Amino acid sequence: MAQDSTDWNTDDDLEFEIDNYKSSPPSSPLAATSSDEVFAQLIDMGFSPENIARAIEEHGPNADTMVIIDAISKYTVNSEPSSSKSKTIDHFLAMGFDEEKVIKAIHEHGEDNIEEIANALISSAVSDAAKAEISPTIKEEEDDIDWTESDDEKYAEFLSSDDEKVSDSPENGSKLRSLVDMGFSELEASLALERCGGNVSVGDLADFICAAQIAREFDEFHTEPEEHKPRFSAKKRRIESKRESRPSADDDPVRLPNPMIGFGVPNEPGLITQRSLPAIAHGPPYFYYENVALAPKGVWDTISRHLYDVLPEFVDSKYICAAARKRGYVHNLPISGRYQVQPPPKYTISEAFPLTKKWWPTWDKRTKLNCILTVNASAQLTNRIRLALEAHPGEPPEGTKKYVIDQCRKWNLVWVGKNKAAPLEPDEMETLLGFPRNHTRGGGMSRTERLKSLGNSFQVDTVAYHLSVLKPLFPFGINVLSLFTGIGGGEVALHRLQIPMKTVVSVEISLVNRNILKDFWEQTNQKGKLIEFADVQELSNEKIKELMKKFGGFDLVIGGSPCNNLAGGNRVSRSGLEGEQSCLFFEYCRILEVVRETTKEMRRS
Incomplete structure (x- = not known):
């Protein structure tokens, strides 16, 4: 056998080495020279001897x-797979790796x-995304280029107060640890304790921190993307000039349509009835994946690339119901x-909550609510609004009107009495999102947990409009694999469409959310079978195949x-697809x- 120093000079030499390897492969790794080891490894990986020799010659x-x-890969990437190994390579290349x-x-x-290959590739993708960040400071500057330099100061002011300090009591230390365990930074937790005092509950402190995040970011909730006017500080201009020297696909965020009606919605013109899909994406099986529209740069490009x-x-969803919810599907x-689920959702605030008409001021022109959030306005805020209005018995001055309207819009407040603006109750959110009344009530779920689960759920009427084609x-019924189910928005949509669910395999980590889906399943007398998994890791490739065959x-x-990790109102942990929760997208891709x-294999057999 040739040694590493061998010169590969002629085609005859190459053919000799190929034939020699085929007829007399090394008996053990120790017996092989380093050149032969490389040749053997490449043979084991499924590459043809001819292409190996060609690459070594080159x-x-x-x-x-x-x-x-x-x-070798360049030689074979456009050719038919010559072995099961190259088929495996093509399999993962099609997934975008x-x-x-x-x-x-x-x-x-x-x-x-x-499965191990997929897990390794997913881990590598997440690791690469994290390494791509220059530094946490630079990343935040790049993601948030529409902020002024004073935004951080305003955020600190919102959270802290010099005249209110909290003692270092054991109870406060416990609350601080609880907030950190919930995913908030220690700085945020400390400032919240200072601002709110030590007598408030952990839930209220968490709501306060979330409110601070929303206040910091509020413009994104009700400003159309076309209306954003970046305001660059000198520091940000320097960062942008550096970025111009290293162009990237991520520098150009996806342009959101205006109006944001997709291929059409029931109440607006502009219906599209045909589109072209890549051949590899044609169903069934069908897939449907939702995420927030205002995601960090590059996220939607990555999502599309991994979904064929x-x-x-x-x-x-403001074009379908009485509340906004900007989402991509x-x-x-x-x-x-497509057709609209019946009965159709209420289209305006006054239709959804007719009892508010009596108290609604003429100068509050809102007909739609903003995106349903995971937190509510505090009692202190609604009291300030009441006092501001009571100070002017007649129509309030323009400055007061603007303050009140801004707060009502930010926090989705509705009028429930004279000068009384109040946040939405969980059952009112259920109505706006298309869930049955009391869908999230009971089952051990607190009010804070209800708000969080509803804020992160599907808007059922929108999803049902898309699924109506099924x-x-x-x-005769449908078999559904429901990943990261939450409170069962997809299942509720199918039920409201009267599409029988023969089997639903649901993956949801929250026990209270799983209980909510189970209660819904029983209360609506579903005839099919519901199988619940708590952790997506339980849904191994073999388990999926087993369920499919069953x-x-x-x-x-x-x-x-x-x-x-993606929402516009979350700057603290808005880390994109490499975030702790949003990286589950890659699990969705693996499972899909x-x-x-497996569907192809079952059809062939």
Whole structure:
């Protein structure tokens, strides 16, 4: 056998080495020379001897192994798979993973360990995204370029007060630890304790911190993307000039449509009934994935790339119901023949809450509420509004009007009495979001937990409008894989559409949320089978295949990452798809790919 110093000069030499390797492979790794080891490794990875020899001839016998692999991959990327190993490579390339990392993962874990390969690639993608950040400080500057330099000072002012200090009591130390465990920073928790005092509950402190985050970010909730006017400080101009020298696809955020009506909504013109999908994305099985529209830069490009290059459909639910909810939906559902669920949602605030008409001031022109949030306004704020209005028995001056309207819009306050503006109750949020009344009531869920779960849920009427096309396709029922289910928005949408659910396999980490779905399932007398998993890790590739063979496959894979790491009102942990919760998107991709591949196998057999 040739040594590392061998010169590969002629095609005859290459053919000799190929034939020699085939007829007399090394008996053990210790017996092989380093050049032969590389040759053997590449053979084991599924590459043809001819392409290996060609790559070694091109780059020399002493070239780095990954250089050789890269060259071979270029030769074979457009050819038919020649082995099960190259089929595995193509499998992960179709999911959008980097080719070099796919080959490396297959080499490390073996071609048959698809789940381990997927986990390695997902971990690598998350790690690369984290390493891509220059530093936390620079990242925040880049993400938030529309802030002025005084925003951080305003945020600190909102949280802290010089005349209110909290003693270092054991109780306060416990509250501080509880807030940190909930995901808030120690600085935020300390400032909240200073501002609110030590007598408030942990839930109220958490609400206060969330309110501070919303106040810091508020403009994003009710300003159309086209209306944003970046205001650059000198520091930000320097950052932007540096970024111009290193162009990236992430520098250009996805442009959101105005109006945000997707392929059409029931109450607006502009209906589209046909679109072109990449051939690989054609269903069934169908997939439907939701996330916040105003996500960090590059997020939607990544989501589309990992979901077969399907472009998102952006919809603001204010065009369907009485509350805004800017969301993007990546799906391969048909779009012709959509219809609105009955009874249709109330379209304006006055229709949704008719008892407020009596007290609604003529100068409050709102007809729609803003996005349903996970927190509510404090009693102190609503009392300040009452006092401000009572100071002017007649019509208040313009300054007072502006203050009151701004607060009402920010916190979704409605008028419940003379000069009395109040936040929405959880059951009112359920109505706005299309859930049955008392859907989240009971089951051990506190008011704060109800608000959080509702704020992170689907808007059922919007989702039902999109899913309505499934009814004629599945007249006898549908099998659903529901990922990161929350309080069951997808299931409620299918029920309201009267599409029988033969089987629902649900993945939801929150016990109270799982109980809510279970209660809904029983109270609506569903005839099908509900199977609940607490952790997505329980849904291994083999488990998915087992479930599919048992129930005849899945017709719909529906889900969405929790919004905590992506929402416009969350600057503290708005970390994009590498966030602790939103990185579950990659689990969605893994599971969807297994479902689609297993479906093909079941059809062939």
